[in-house]
Amino acid sequence: MTFDEEYRIKLQEVEDIVDRYLPPEEGYQKTILSAMNYSVRAGGKRLRPMLMLETYRLFDGRSKAIEPFMAAMEYIHTGSLVHDDLPCMDNDEYRRGKKTTWSVYGEDMGTLAGDALFFYAFETAGKAFDMNVNAANAGKAMTLLAVKSGIYGMAGGQTVDVEMTGKALRKDQLRFIYELKTGALIEASMMIGAVLADASREDIITVEQIAKRIGLAFQIQDDLLDITSTTEELGKPVHSDERNVKTTYVSLFGQEQAGIRAKLLFEEAIELLDSLTGENRFLKDLLVFLITRKK
Amino acid sequence: MTFDEEYRIKLQEVEDIVDRYLPPEEGYQKTILSAMNYSVRAGGKRLRPMLMLETYRLFDGRSKAIEPFMAAMEYIHTGSLVHDDLPCMDNDEYRRGKKTTWSVYGEDMGTLAGDALFFYAFETAGKAFDMNVNAANAGKAMTLLAVKSGIYGMAGGQTVDVEMTGKALRKDQLRFIYELKTGALIEASMMIGAVLADASREDIITVEQIAKRIGLAFQIQDDLLDITSTTEELGKPVHSDERNVKTTYVSLFGQEQAGIRAKLLFEEAIELLDSLTGENRFLKDLLVFLITRKK
Numbered sequence: 001m002t003f004d005e006e007y008r009i010k011l012q013e014v015e016d017i018v019d020r021y022l023p024p025e026e027g028y029q030k031t032i033l034s035a036m037n038y039s040v041r042a043g044g045k046r047l048r049p050m051l052m053l054e055t056y057r058l059f060d061g062r063s064k065a066i067e068p069f070m071a072a073m074e075y076i077h078t079g080s081l082v083h084d085d086l087p088c089m090d091n092d093e094y095r096r097g098k099k100t101t102w103s104v105y106g107e108d109m110g111t112l113a114g115d116a117l118f119f120y121a122f123e124t125a126g127k128a129f130d131m132n133v134n135a136a137n138a139g140k141a142m143t144l145l146a147v148k149s150g151i152y153g154m155a156g157g158q159t160v161d162v163e164m165t166g167k168a169l170r171k172d173q174l175r176f177i178y179e180l181k182t183g184a185l186i187e188a189s190m191m192i193g194a195v196l197a198d199a200s201r202e203d204i205i206t207v208e209q210i211a212k213r214i215g216l217a218f219q220i221q222d223d224l225l226d227i228t229s230t231t232e233e234l235g236k237p238v239h240s241d242e243r244n245v246k247t248t249y250v251s252l253f254g255q256e257q258a259g260i261r262a263k264l265l266f267e268e269a270i271e272l273l274d275s276l277t278g279e280n281r282f283l284k285d286l287l288v289f290l291i292t293r294k295k
Numbered sequence: 296m297t298f299d300e301e302y303r304i305k306l307q308e309v310e311d312i313v314d315r316y317l318p319p320e321e322g323y324q325k326t327i328l329s330a331m332n333y334s335v336r337a338g339g340k341r342l343r344p345m346l347m348l349e350t351y352r353l354f355d356g357r358s359k360a361i362e363p364f365m366a367a368m369e370y371i372h373t374g375s376l377v378h379d380d381l382p383c384m385d386n387d388e389y390r391r392g393k394k395t396t397w398s399v400y401g402e403d404m405g406t407l408a409g410d411a412l413f414f415y416a417f418e419t420a421g422k423a424f425d426m427n428v429n430a431a432n433a434g435k436a437m438t439l440l441a442v443k444s445g446i447y448g449m450a451g452g453q454t455v456d457v458e459m460t461g462k463a464l465r466k467d468q469l470r471f472i473y474e475l476k477t478g479a480l481i482e483a484s485m486m487i488g489a490v491l492a493d494a495s496r497e498d499i500i501t502v503e504q505i506a507k508r509i510g511l512a513f514q515i516q517d518d519l520l521d522i523t524s525t526t527e528e529l530g531k532p533v534h535s536d537e538r539n540v541k542t543t544y545v546s547l548f549g550q551e552q553a554g555i556r557a558k559l560l561f562e563e564a565i566e567l568l569d570s571l572t573g574e575n576r577f578l579k580d581l582l583v584f585l586i587t588r589k590k
Contacts, residue, residue, distance in 0.1 A: 023446060029446055089406065112378075112450060112453060123438065126434065140424065142434070143417070147421070162403050
């Protein structure tokens with residue numbers, strides 16, 4: 001089986017789980033339920049829950065208790081995109097060729113749908129406690145989900161990004177934004193997989209280090225694709241960073257140096273992955289794919 | 296000691312806890328941290344964490360592990376007010392005589408500060424897992440926090456309220472909004488107190504029933520005060536519901552019937568409270584105060 005075929009099968013597995021935990025669209029609050037489901041079903045790479053599941057398998061996790069956490073992770077990621085698109089933030093009417101949540105349901109419902117997805121994520125993750133899981137591990141996983149989504153994670157990065165829009169960024173500021181805005185949920189995904197599989201403290205720290213490098217390399221790759229790809233290949237307009245005078249790894253370090261840094265981070269990640277006892281060939285292939293992707 | 300004196304001491308105790316868990320305002324994301332702290336420190340009755348603590352004591356809870364949950368509850372309540380005030384929602388520039396978060400920090404930061412408070416609430420509650428708590432109980436408490444804040448709780452009620460603005464409400468719709476928008480966090484507060492004190496399943500259900508009645512009676516009392524109080528006494532303009540053609544218990548049932556309903560709900564709540572084995576005189580006084588309050 002080629003990687004593409006395997007990836008498609010794995011993606012379907014993840015899609016099914018993310019979909020299965022969505023709420024039924026009924027009752028007085030039908031509109032918000034439909035706005036939530038619309039947002040989640042608008043698609044995406046489902047990268048975070050996939051990384052969570054494969055890290056869980058790397059440590060021999062076998063329980064269904066990982067599933068509510070996979071869904072929860074995708075709901076938080078989705079909720080953050082819903083709020084990113086709002087008129088008071090990026091003011092985007094379309095994402096991946098589909099109308100954004102606020103542009104379908106209105107600005108007030110867009111705000112509430114994002115909020116509702118955040119709460120629903122923790123509500124969903126909480127179902128794990130009824131699934132024969134080690135409660136201390138589930139508690140640790142739920143706390144990780146909160147920390148890496150919040151001010152010391154995604155939301156913190158997002159805030160600095162919004163604050164610095166239109167201003168030139170220093171290297172340390174750019175790195176901070178990348179590590180938190182993109183990196184934090186990737187860290188949380190892989191770490192939660194490890195925690196729920198009862199990995200050792202040491203291994204969980206190694207997983208965090210792997211995820212940190214992958215998250216940063218992934219974001220640098222995004223910067224590079226904006227320069228090197230074509231609009232056709234990428235499925236969205238290229239050279240947008242240059243047009244928007246956005247500080248990126250490419251604008252700060254140049255294309256060659258940015259490429260070298262991404263490669264280095266990636267190699268370190270693979271080395272760390274190889275240092276672990278467990279084995280998951282697909283996870284390794286997935287990481288290679290993320291860093292060599294053309295879109 | 297009079298109730299007022301005792302209340303003031305208890306309030307200080309709760310204030311200290313809510314304040315102690317706030318994040319330090321430092322680092323790249325300083326602005327959002329300052330917006331979060333500004334929102335929480337803008338004040339309020341701190342009713343929910345107080346109810347949580349006193350219910351905890353009713354069941355003989357004695358650990359510090361209740362504290363992060365008290366703080367978490369107040370952060371969620373605050374975050375919801377921050378989003379309520381946004382231009383795309385109620386568009387309020389002032390709350391309790393102070394500038395609202397978005398009107399100080401901008402609309403984008405207001406949106407993000409609300410989000411950050413939600414995540415920080417779960418991050419804070421998660422600290423309980425490191426405080427020698429029964430992890431299964433802490434998991435149940437964290438899940439309750441999510442469920443009662445989300446679409447089957449506060450956010451669900453909020454959505455229907457926003458959707459129905461300017462439209463006449465049926466009795467069942469009004470009750471749904473009151474039970475979810477106001478009631479759900481009061482239920483969560485009291486239930487979390489009971490859960491963390493390791494109360495029996497049966498007692499937790501009784502506590503939910505008490506809280507449901509208190510929440511609804513509290514909201515009806517709000518409707519009544521808008522009619523019967525003076526602007527001076529209430530500290531905000533009276534007759535605002537009538538001016539805004541808002542459906543309330545008073546507009547639907549008349550002042551007398553609304554008063555009778557509130558009294559009945561309150562008496563049922565006290566009866567249920569008396570049916571429990573534990574004893575907490577201050578909690579009972581607090582409930583009386585909530586229903587007989589003049590502001």
